[in-house]
Amino acid sequence: MKNSAVLVSLLACFMLITSCSDVYKFSLEHKKQTTLNSTINVTLKEKKDKAINSVQFFVNGKEISSEGVSVDLKTSDYGVGKHQISALVFYPEKTKKENSFFEVLANKAPVVYGYNIINEYPHDTKAYTQGLEYYNGFLYETTGRHGQSTLRKVEIKTGKVLQQVSLDKKYFGEGMTIFNNKIYWLTWQGKKGFVYNLDTFKQEKEFAYNKSVEGWGFTHNDTDLIKSDGTHKIWFLDAETQKEKKSIQVYTNKYAVKDLNELELINGKIYANKYQQNAIVIIDPATGIVEGIANLKSLKKEMEKTQKLVPQDEVLNGIAFDAENNRLFVTGKHWGKLFEIELVKKQ
Template identity: 30%
Template sequence: MKKNIIIGFAAVLSLISCNKDKEIINSLSDYNNSMESKGYHFGDKLQLPKDVTENAESISISFGEKETSDLTIDPKFFTFGDNEVTFNIKTKGGETLNQDATINVFTKNPEQNISYEIVKEYPHDPNNFVEGFLIEGNTVYESDGLSKASQLIKYTLGTTTPIITEKQPADIFSEGCAIVGDKIYQLTYQNKIGFVYDKNTLKKISEFPLPNEFGEGWGLTYDGKNLIADDGSNNLYFLDVNDPSKVVKTVPVGGYKDIYNQINELEYHNGFIYANVWHKPIILKINPVTGETVGKFDFTKITEENTKNDSENVLNGIAFKGDNMLLTGKKWSKIYEIVVK
């Protein structure tokens, strides 16, 4: 009889412990879900529910092989955007509980809305599916995409007739491009390779495999030291210009309320990176050191004029003519020159 009482008591304790563990996990899950859209900023302290903290002997957060017991949003562990983590809780009852979560990190300061004025319009060939867009002097270099239609072209601003056209194989889908000295570097979408061309003749010099760190090539620019690529996420990949298959560093981009996934065409100008976001009528101004989005252009009106017949004809071309910005898009009939106010 006594033995049965002891067994019964142990079973009750086990049930209580199990229920308490469920309460901890459910409470932590509810907290994480409530914070996922609200997000955090660097320096914020995670204010976990009392159900969790009062019943935990220790709490840590792991990021794959990294782990910390400091519940502060520290840039040593977190980056802008989605951070996939696991909470590890050792309870006072001796159990170890794990809870997966997504912690979103945003910038502390809102992006400045940058005002502008359209000062000039130029013709653009509406057959060109623009992926990369550059200008030197009055000469435009353009990478056009789509399978069986990809090409690299060179023409004078104000005309639509190419000076030189370099057609690419039918299986190639061209993407962003950048000028480095007398060469043009170009990415491909899903072909896993990039090309290097002679800037004057547009003849191919060489090709290189895309880095393993990203699977798709989207935008490309050059900051005077490194090539900078993106892959449709919120990451900027700094590449060794002498070996573009090598990633020197990765800088995630963050906004005040948005993660800005699907960053696309890129342009470096006066210490900042300008980037459009696929299928959005905006261009971001990004600090390349921190990844913080410090400004934003709203080109809704211009974009609506050019996408009314096809929603895929999105804004996707950024270049600078002096300090004035040139912008165009996929199959747009115009290039717009704007002055920043």
């Protein structure tokens, strides 16, 4: 009996050793962070250099051609932001997937801007401004908060509200934009937006968004609606169907820029309020690179000369652009003034 017990024990140890020797341990070795237009080498390693049959590499779920156990990735093919890299490994009678990521930063620092005040106009202090747009001589504005969310047509020089409609109190209104004679208005956490007739302010339809986190800012180019969701991503929606088509990640040469709020497309660039920072970031919509930062903190201080503002709440939010007359308008939540400003590059 003793000999049998010893034999069983030795056999168990042998099986354990054999089993451990058959375990493959993989890792993906590569630089985790780099800059745009560089190249990253990604290599699959097995801890004890055991033989494998083959490897398939994927970036963001899309297979890429490679030979052997390594691949060179051009960051210009993927743009700034975090990207998932995966390797599907085939080895004796088994397969395993190994995941990692790499992060691409902008390859240049943003230009810093100051500003000059050109004009000041009255603005309704009851307006918790979420969206702002210039159209045919008037400002169109959306305001937020449950039970207080409104869509407005506003006379610029007087701040007078000429036309207004309220949103159902269960929704918290957010950004808006005007495209093809329709007004598109987002909600914050309602996972839906609404389409209104530009002339009558009558609601005509609604649309859902499921990929983006929330509804924050809204603007458009010639073909797409462009949406922020409070993260460092900007989404492009099909103008006809309002379906989310793609997104870009917004980065400087140092970090991802999150809390992107109200949006305006100006001369082909996306201008975005950085929530609670009293600043505007200027973004290349093709790459997501932050090309400029406008520091408007002193504009908030200018506002506080005549009005007490609630910290971290009544902040800069609202960008509108009159392309015909090259006028840039900004305001804030509950601010009593609308400012026409010009941005000035700092030396």
